[in-house]
Amino acid sequence: MERSLIDSFLFIILFGGIMTQKNNVIDYGVKQYVTHVLEGKNIEDSIVVTDLSKESAEDIEKLTGLKVYGNQVVLEKDTVIHIIKRHGDNGMHDQTLDNPEDIALLGYIINNYDKIEIGRNCWHKCRTKDNKACPTILLSKEFLDTYYVVEAISDSKKKKNYIVTAYVNKKTTH
Secondary structure, three states: OHHHHHHHHHHHHHHHHHHHHHHOOOOHHHHHHHHHHHOOOOOOOEEEEEEOOHHHHHHHHHHHOOOOOOOEEEEEHHHHHHHHHHHOOOOOOOOOOOOHHHHOOHHHHHHOOOEEEEEEEEEEEEEOOOOOEEEEEEEEEEEOOEEEEEEEEEEOOOOEEEEEEEEEEEHHHO
16 A cells, blocks of 8 residues: 555656656647637637757758748648547547647647658648749757657748648657
8 A cells, every 4th residue: 555655656757757848838829819710709810839949940941942930930820620520539630639738739740850851741831932832841850758750841932831630659659
């Protein structure tokens, strides 16, 4: 009995520390936006998730040739709906992003990624100077036993980077 009580206290201390770490990087404005989208409330078509950091802008420019310094990163209402349909509670692909708090971490992931690379897809809503669909960029980060991946594109004309999709995997699967 005494051992399980100690184990319970250790769990509370450890879990409390993890939750504090997560709470420090959640954007509660984004969380509220995602919640309102899920509730079907009449809200703006998009929200700024973060300003692109200098380091992120430099890495994106190296990969794509696009000058994106000073860009904002935007999450559109349609993208939230897409993420939830693909990765939410009843997701067609999986149920890895069923919590608005996880979507509210995307700004942190974008500016604190472990890995950045060109994605396999292009986004038809955005065009390059030579009228080709914009290539996507994959930004991934290990955070609290989870591996987050954000797929985004850069539209240098509009000075915005758009989140196209996001998903998570448990670390143990990588």
